[in-house]
Amino acid sequence: MTLVTEHVTGPKAAPRAPHPLRAEWVRGFAPWAGAAVLLTLGVTLWAKADRWQGGWSETAGQVHSAMLVTLPLAAAAGCWQGGRERRRRTEELWGTTVRPPLARLLAAALPVTVWVAAGYLLAVALAHLATWPYAQGDRPHLALLPGDTVAMAAGALTGHVVGRAVPTRLAAPLLAMAGYVGLGIVTSDLSAPGRVLSPTVPPFAGGLPVWWQPWAMAVWTGGLAVAAALAYAARRRVTAVLPLAAALAAGTLLAQTGNGLWHADPIARRQVCDTSTTPAVCVNARYAGMLPQVSDALSGVTEKLHGVRNLPVRWADHGGAPRADEARLPGITPLGWSAVRGRLTDPEQFAWEAVAALEGYDCPGQTRTARGALRADDAVEYYLAPTSARKAIDEDDARGDTARRADLRERRAARARLAGMDERTRREWLSAYFAARADCDAEGVPAL
Numbered sequence: 491m492t493l494v495t496e497h498v499t500g501p502k503a504a505p506r507a508p509h510p511l512r513a514e515w516v517r518g519f520a521p522w523a524g525a526a527v528l529l530t531l532g533v534t535l536w537a538k539a540d541r542w543q544g545g546w547s548e549t550a551g552q553v554h555s556a557m558l559v560t561l562p563l564a565a566a567a568g569c570w571q572g573g574r575e576r577r578r579r580t581e582e583l584w585g586t587t588v589r590p591p592l593a594r595l596l597a598a599a600l601p602v603t604v605w606v607a608a609g610y611l612l613a614v615a616l617a618h619l620a621t622w623p624y625a626q627g628d629r630p631h632l633a634l635l636p637g638d639t640v641a642m643a644a645g646a647l648t649g650h651v652v653g654r655a656v657p658t659r660l661a662a663p664l665l666a667m668a669g670y671v672g673l674g675i676v677t678s679d680l681s682a683p684g685r686v687l688s689p690t691v692p693p694f695a696g697g698l699p700v701w702w703q704p705w706a707m708a709v710w711t712g713g714l715a716v717a718a719a720l721a722y723a724a725r726r727r728v729t730a731v732l733p734l735a736a737a738l739a740a741g742t743l744l745a746q747t748g749n750g751l752w753h754a755d756p757i758a759r760r761q762v763c764d765t766s767t768t769p770a771v772c773v774n775a776r777y778a779g780m781l782p783q784v785s786d787a788l789s790g791v792t793e794k795l796h797g798v799r800n801l802p803v804r805w806a807d808h809g810g811a812p813r814a815d816e817a818r819l820p821g822i823t824p825l826g827w828s829a830v831r832g833r834l835t836d837p838e839q840f841a842w843e844a845v846a847a848l849e850g851y852d853c854p855g856q857t858r859t860a861r862g863a864l865r866a867d868d869a870v871e872y873y874l875a876p877t878s879a880r881k882a883i884d885e886d887d888a889r890g891d892t893a894r895r896a897d898l899r900e901r902r903a904a905r906a907r908l909a910g911m912d913e914r915t916r917r918e919w920l921s922a923y924f925a926a927r928a929d930c931d932a933e934g935v936p937a938l
Contacts, residue, residue: 515601515604518601519567519570519571519574519602520571520601520602520604520605521605523564523567523568523571523602523605523606523609523646524605524606524608524609525609526563526567526609527560527563527564527567527605527606527609527610527613527642528609528610528612528613530559530560530563531553531556531559531560531609531610531613531614532613532616534556534559534560535552535553535556535613535617538552538826539620540825540826540830540831541824541825541826542617542621542825543620543621543624543825543830543831544621544624544625544626544825544829544830544831544832545621545625545626545628545776545777545823545825546618546621546625546628546629546630546631546776547628547631547696547755547758547776548823548824548825549617549618549621549630549631550630550631550632550633550634551692551693552617553613553614553617553638554634554638554690554692554693555677555690555692557638557641557642557689557690558670558673558674558677558690559670560610560642561641561642561645561669561673561689561690562645562665562666562667562668562669562670562673563606563666564606564610564642564643564645564646564649565645565646565648565649565652565665565666565669566649566662566663566665566666566669567602567606567646567649567662568599568602568603568606568645568646568647568648568649568650568652568653569649569650569652569653569656569661569662569665570649570653570662571598571599571602571650571653572598572599572649572650572651572652572653572654572655573653573654573656573657573659573661573662574598574653575598576654576657577659590725591723591724591725592719592720592723592724592725594723595650595651595654595719595722595723596719598650599646599647599650599651599719602646602650603643603646603647603650604643606642606643606645606646607639607640607642607643607646610638610639610642611635611639614635618630624831624832625779625832626776626777626778626779626780626832627757627762627775627776627777627778627779628757628775628776628777631698633698633699633701633703633704634693634699634704635704636704636705636708637689637703637704637705637706637707637708637711638689638704639708640707640708640711640712641689641707641708641711641712643712643715644711644712644714644715645669645711645715647715647716647718647719648714648715648718649662649665650719651715651718651719651722652665654722655722673688673690676688676690676691677690677691677692684745686744686745686747686748686749686751687710687741687744687745689707689711693752694752696754696755696758696776696809697752697753697754697755698752698753698754698755699751699752700747700750700751700752700753703744703747703751703752706740706743706744707740707744709736709737709739709740710737710740710741710744711737712733712737713733713734713736713737713738713740714733714734714737716730716733717730717731717733717734717737718730720733755776757775757776758774758775758776758808758809759808759809760774760775760808761773761774761775761806761807761808762774762775762778762781763781763804764781764785767785767788767789767792768792768795768796768798768801769792769795769801769802769803769804769805769817769848770803770804770805771784771785771788771792771804771805771819772804772805772806772807772808772819773807773819773822774807774808774809774822774823777822777823777829779832780822780829780832780834783833783834783837784819784822784834784840786837787834787837787840787841788805788840788841788844790841790874790875791841791844791845791874791875794873794874795874795920797917798917798920798921798924799921799924799925800921800922800924800925800928801848801924802815802816802817802848802928803815803816804816804817805817805818805819805844805847806818806819807819807822812847817844817847817848818847819844819847820840820843820844820847828840838875838877838878838879839877839879841874841875841877842871842875842877842880844875845870845871845874845875846871848924848927849867849870849871849927850927850928850930862935862937862938863932863933863935865900865901865904865938866904866923866935866936866938868901868904868905869901869904869905869907869908869938870908870920870923872901872905873905873908873909884898884901884902904938907938908938919936919938922936923935923936
């Protein structure tokens with residue numbers, strides 16, 4: 491006889507219901523607000539990529555300055571979310587729930603606050619990834635990131651409070667416009683009172699914040715936003731005093747420190763040099779990777795100057811005025827002009843500017859009026875660093891009036907005399923020429 495055993499099982503457990511706030515975080519307005527910040531910042535950075543892609547300092551400065559656009563956008567997104575219940579006419583329904591007002595406010599505000607901060611952080615990360623293949627030295631500058639991220643979140647939270655308090659659909663766009671104009675005025679006006687309290691104020695060129703500045707800025711902006719939320723929705727509004735006091739303390743510290751919030755980047759004062767040539771070629775250590783191509787761009791000049799005396803010791807690129815034994819290296823910065831994504835845009839023009847620096851173009855203008863000296867300058871430039879732009883000017887002068895054609899003939903004759911000298915005679919002439927130019931003595935330039 492076969493025994494049949496029956497297994498009795500209990501009812502299957504019902505699937506766990508999603509948290510009621512999950513939709514706010516993953517399917518509501520908040521993800522779209524984060525995407526809007528990401529897209530807006532991405533487009534803003536992409537439009538100016540030539541000016542920052544390739545320099546860590548420039549990248550950090552650009553993403554920080556872009557907050558002039560993204561911070562008002564974050565505030566507008568928070569404001570639009572804050573007015574949602576009024577647009578849906580569900581304010582009275584929400585008022586019947588057992589949740590306290592502050593919990594209801596945070597349930598709606600936090601998703602947008604977190605998403606706009608996340609969108610900003612993702613855009614910053616993508617910008618640094620775009621810079622990494624072209625960076626020529628230095629290191630990523632992330633010091634401002636904590637203060638900027640908290641400022642974005644604070645803008646969204648403050649905007650949410652405004653959206654709940656101001657009964658109009660125009661609150662969001664008006665807040666965005668007011669924020670953009672206000673931040674723009676404070677950022678551009680160097681004498682504006684309280685300028686250092688603005689989270690969008692950029693550091694001076696190549697500057698770095700003191701270590702505590704981003705954290706003080708985070709307490710300043712975050713404290714004001716939290717105080718506004720507590721003052722609006724907390725049962726005991728006196729609790730807003732604590733974050734407000736923290737914000738005022740941080741703001742006072744920022745305002746009293748003023749310009750002391752920034753200091754020069756130590757690496758910007760260092761140089762990396764190629765001493766195998768005369769003059770030596772030095773580039774700023776922030777762009778050390780560009781030294782080989784800068785040396786290559788100037789190789790034609792340095793070869794022709796072999797054996798010539800009275801030259802500066804080096805082309806210098808340390809940000810300050812060149813010393814007595816230096817000539818200023820043509821500017822690698824600002825990026826987007828001479829250099830884009832770690833490459834010289836016009837090595838020919840770069841070499842011509844380097845020759846012009848050897849000629850003492852920083853001398854007072856009246857010392858360069860002697861006609862013979864001007865002819866000598868043109869001949870030296872044409873011999874050491876001929877450019878297609880100079881040749882185009884000559885072709886244009888050849889089609890000009892009688893005076894221009896006569897001037898062109900004189901220039902070409904002077905160039906031919908310099909090029910036709912034997913090596914020893916040309917070295918002696920160039921040595922005398924650079925000696926006179928070093929002394930800003932136009933009358934002492936040898937005849938040509």
